[in-house]
Amino acid sequence: MELLDVSMDKRRITIKDIADSLDVTPSTVSRALADNPRISESTKKLIRDKAEELGYEPNLIASTLRKGKSDTIGMIVPGINRSFFSNVISSVEEILNPAGFNLVIIQTHEKTENERRAIRTLLRNRVGAIIMSLSVQTKEYGHLQEITSKGIPLVQFDRVCKEIEGTKIVNDNFQGAYLSVSHLIKSGYRKIVHFTGALNLNVYKERFEGYKTALKDAGLEFDESLVFEYSITRDTGRRNINKAVAELKADALFSSGDFSALGAVDTLKEMGVKIPDDFGVVGYANEQFTEIMHPSMTSVEQNPQEMGNRIAKTIIKILNGEQPDEQVIIPVRLLIRESSWINKTLITY
Amino acid sequence: MELLDVSMDKRRITIKDIADSLDVTPSTVSRALADNPRISESTKKLIRDKAEELGYEPNLIASTLRKGKSDTIGMIVPGINRSFFSNVISSVEEILNPAGFNLVIIQTHEKTENERRAIRTLLRNRVGAIIMSLSVQTKEYGHLQEITSKGIPLVQFDRVCKEIEGTKIVNDNFQGAYLSVSHLIKSGYRKIVHFTGALNLNVYKERFEGYKTALKDAGLEFDESLVFEYSITRDTGRRNINKAVAELKADALFSSGDFSALGAVDTLKEMGVKIPDDFGVVGYANEQFTEIMHPSMTSVEQNPQEMGNRIAKTIIKILNGEQPDEQVIIPVRLLIRESSWINKTLITY
DNA sequence: TTGTATGCGTTATCAG
């Protein structure tokens, strides 16, 4: 019976190992592997082959420490289980990976405390840049300030703090809301409830503005009692719509989120209210289920693909020392489905 | 008008800066910040305060290089936009973060090439451990071998390669399939189609086995022509069900994925086939939409929460030098909904 | 074209 070779230890191969086995110096190896033109092609080949043979893996930790810069980009999002964020992430990866950057993703689950922790982690790991979208809970921005004050490039997207310097890439929330509410009005609905998230967040504030302006432009008066704040979960949607219909005699809903709109639909069905005949519903974000549910739900489609593109390109620009845009606004589309329109064909504004 | 302090450069504060400003040595500062018992409480406080005052952030890159070990854990998944994976991730975070580890997530989008890249990235960044679930495309496992041969702890979950050493945490796929098919049979369906993913993946193979065994135990014969491989997208589901119903006179579907089951429902509705009266449908994974769609869809609920728990605990065990389990099997539940049962109440097996 | 020397920021070992 053969003995196992216990002398094989797991110490990783380094540049020095390659240098020793080839009787050159570590600097030569380092340069060869970096494809430095000052090294002859012949020794480059020699070194690359030996590196391959020994199973060498560069130690990016050492390299980052030495260079003072890393090609890892940190991305902080509220949650990866929402189609918008998950699609933005994929789109960012699509550009950043081929360009030689690595993306690491951290979620905050909408908690400011987690957001702070995430930033701390990324700063301590000396990432090359940070991409982020604020959590609902965040009302104070000292931790964002830390990023820029340490000289780390910051790109904010979707949920942003305008007061912090750096590029902000946002959706046209005002337009999304304006289109939605105008559409409801054109469809004949008159008493339109609005579900909104915490109004400290730009996205909800802007959608709220769009809602108000659309009412005004149509000559309808704004009624404060029709607005429900902190109402973006399925559960709050379920509860709040009850009051809206029973007491306030509302005949439509524009919700700043699909989940709360879904909750409203749950309750409306239970109450026997007919959608869209008696009540119109428009959600926001075009979650996967909006198209699948019955009746299918009208919703505002943001453009996560395009947003991811712009984010990635901005990052590359910054890291190349070029001046990026201060603000980018991505257009949205209203996808009209069964929940807000008697004619069941899909129209796009 | 005051001048801006342009002398303020953005060099990061280091341990040495703290040491100098307090007239102690870097070693003392390092120990104090690490809460080493050999340092007096008084100087600890002094040092901590100064660190705070100067806005010191430890350089984890340097620390990792020196210690040779990092407390960053890498997690590789096929995609974050599926409820199962996204829930597992959240659950892992819930345990690993409070324990002082950082999780970085990389998606492969089901491509072996991306999987290789992901592993390379993590190895080069010297992560402390790797958690992973295979991509559909992967049929060769040399890159997994690299992880273990470099001495990095590896925990595989859900889609695993049994031949690679290390803990494997899997769902009870056989049981999920067996319950599903038995339920369909008990409900009176007889000719049951099976949609499966690539059979090189353990998950699909095991579900296929469960399907066959359930048929056999019920005294029904297995018919090869009722099985459709590479059929787990909505689109393939749409196409394949057509043949199954029109030519093969099938009266039910057990699909290894919810998306393909959804596609089947799309087509069945178009064909005017009544669900569940004329045709029964059971999906797999309990995607969000299964409960929302109409009719709601029976599906196998895996337990991502529990799986995440076990993964995280295994990681901690390994990093503490304890011996982890070689294999863990997580039970599943069948959620019976409208698509497979005339009685529309929710039953759980 | 290659080698020599040095330092990135931290921590561990050995002294005192």
Place this chain on the structure above:
DNA sequence: CTGATAACGCATACAA
């Protein structure tokens, strides 16, 4: 209890 020194692996300024 604290200090001096070296080393982790790599990349670069400077020399040859």
